[in-house]
Amino acid sequence: MASETLTVTALDAQTLRDRMDKHEDLTVIDVRSAAEFETMHIRGSYNVPLPLLSEHTDELVERLGARVVLVCQSGVRAEQARQRLGAAGIDSALVLTGGVPGFAAAGGDVVRGAQRWDLERQVRMAAGSLVLGALLAGKFISPRLRLLAGAIGAGLTFSAATNTCAMGKALSKMPWNKTAAEPTADSAIRQLPAASA
Known part of the structure; x- marks a missing residue:
């Protein structure tokens, strides 16, 4: 009987906290809007809204390494981003289950700004x-x-x-959802750390 390879695409909040506490080389990409990112985001994450990621996937793939964690509010947009990155060559990206609120509820280090409804x-x-x-x-x-x-x-x-x-x-x-400046493709890509060889 042949064994099937199970591809893990989800990462729970506690595991992400542990990996961040150990200073693992992770790139956390928040695919929510700039306004949502401004309201609350994971410390050290990068804001690349899903529409921007969708339009510039190939450029992002050139910049990103293999250890990518995608986050949003609940996981839906992050999963869409994972599928886009996977189609462009990064098939190891993970989606944070429970999103940014789940990470905050698990005691993760978040930055809070102007409060608005998600x-x-x-x-x-x-x-x-x-x-x-x-x-x-x-x-x-x-x-x-x-x-x-x-x-x-x-x-x-x-x-x-x-x-x-x-x-x-x-x-x-x-x-009311435009209080924060949306990143441009150039600023979003430039902010990301270069992929290690």
């Missing part, structure tokens, strides 16, 4: 408010307005099936 919480609030508003408007104004609740439900289902979030992308462009 993007995933904003999406839940917007979607819930739209559904509730559509149902109330359907009851008191016109039953046809209930279709909006159905459209939001369909959008959330599509979002889950495709692991994308159009509402999240739209909300990330709102003024």
Whole structure:
């Protein structure tokens, strides 16, 4: 019976803490927006938002070594980044389970800045408010307005099936999410340590 090789792609918060405490040569990449990064991030991590990573994957691969840990709020965007890096040649990147909040809850060293709701919480609030508003408007104004609740439900289902979030992308462009300057490709890539030979 042939044994299958199991590829490990996840890393728990305690293991990351231990590796960082031992000063292992890790590059921690935070793929959240600059505003989310500013709110709270792992000390020593580098902010390369997912859209930027997606557009400049090959340039990042040239700069990164093999010991990459990807983080976001929950792991969804970090997993998307891992898949992109894997397709470009870095198949050893790991995703932090539980994201930055999980790392902080495990006693990890984080930097806290201006507090704002994370993007995933904003999406839940917007979607819930739209559904509730559509149902109330359907009851008191016109039953046809209930279709909006159905459209939001369909959008959330599509979002889950495709692991994308159009509402999240739209909300990330709102003024309250733009308080921090988004890094440019040049600044994001230049900040990363050069890969060791």
